[in-house]
Amino acid sequence: MNKAIEAVPDALQLYRDIEREFTPTAWRTWDAALGSFLDPERATLLKNMTGISKSTASRHLNAGGPLQPCQRHRWRWQVEQLRKYAHQIRRSHPWMVIRVDLTSVEKTGQKLPYVRTDNKVHGLHLVVMHVSIGKLSFPMGCEIYDPAHPEVTPITLALRLIKRLHPYQWGGWDQAIRGDGFGILQR
Structure with a gap:
């Protein structure tokens, strides 16, 4: 260990x-x-x-x-850590900031799945969601942008990730969503 x-x-x-x-x-x-x-x-x-x-x-x-059980344990642990940290912050209602970003991982192979060129980067393109409360931040999900399905855009993938954050997990915390190109939204 x-x-x-x-x-x-x-x-x-x-x-x-x-x-x-x-x-x-x-x-x-x-x-x-x-x-x-x-x-x-x-x-x-x-x-x-x-x-x-x-x-x-x-x-x-x-x-x-067994990836699904591991992801479930990881998700539960991250939510618990964010809750604990929120209770340590002096403000009674801390902000939960949800950041969504398109990240590219450069790859050189030609026959790799999900690899394409976007914004002059040949590689794997991921939509990643981070959840932050104060200084504590965790990556809480990611989706692969698949070039074989052009109807599924990075924005669609970002919305799919955000929908995974059920309000009952977070109580009455104020939430702000930050992402490429659309600033701050409150929910």
């Missing part, structure tokens, strides 16, 4: 909740991959993972795994 996770009790609980969703071998793979990503001194390569063979890591990482 990573020392950064052990340092934050709430993160340790999230870590344990996610662990219950995996088989033992899949968990060792996920744990080794997480350790590889969180260690700044080590390159993120299969050969640098400790505690598991390269072939096992490759097989389990390519298979995917």
Whole structure:
């Protein structure tokens, strides 16, 4: 287990909740991959993972795994952290700021799925939503902009992400939405 996770009790609980969703071998793979990503001194390569063979890591990482339960645990944990932080802020009604942005990840391959050229960038184009309360911010969702479906625009994807934020999760907090090209909207 990573020392950064052990340092934050709430993160340790999230870590344990996610662990219950995996088989033992899949968990060792996920744990080794997480350790590889969180260690700044080590390159993120299969050969640098400790505690598991390269072939096992490759097989389990390519298979995917129980992503929906992990996402559900992550979402619940992020909402709890934002609520705790909101109660620590002195204002009685903190603002929840929802930021939506189109981000491009440059790719060089020609036959990769979802890759296209947009705004002079050849790569994968994502619509990412961050939710912030005060200084605390989490990425709460993303959608891939698929060039095969031109009827689904980045704006449609942004609205789909925003609709996932159910008002009952957030209480009576004032909400502001910020995004590329449309400033601030209140809801």
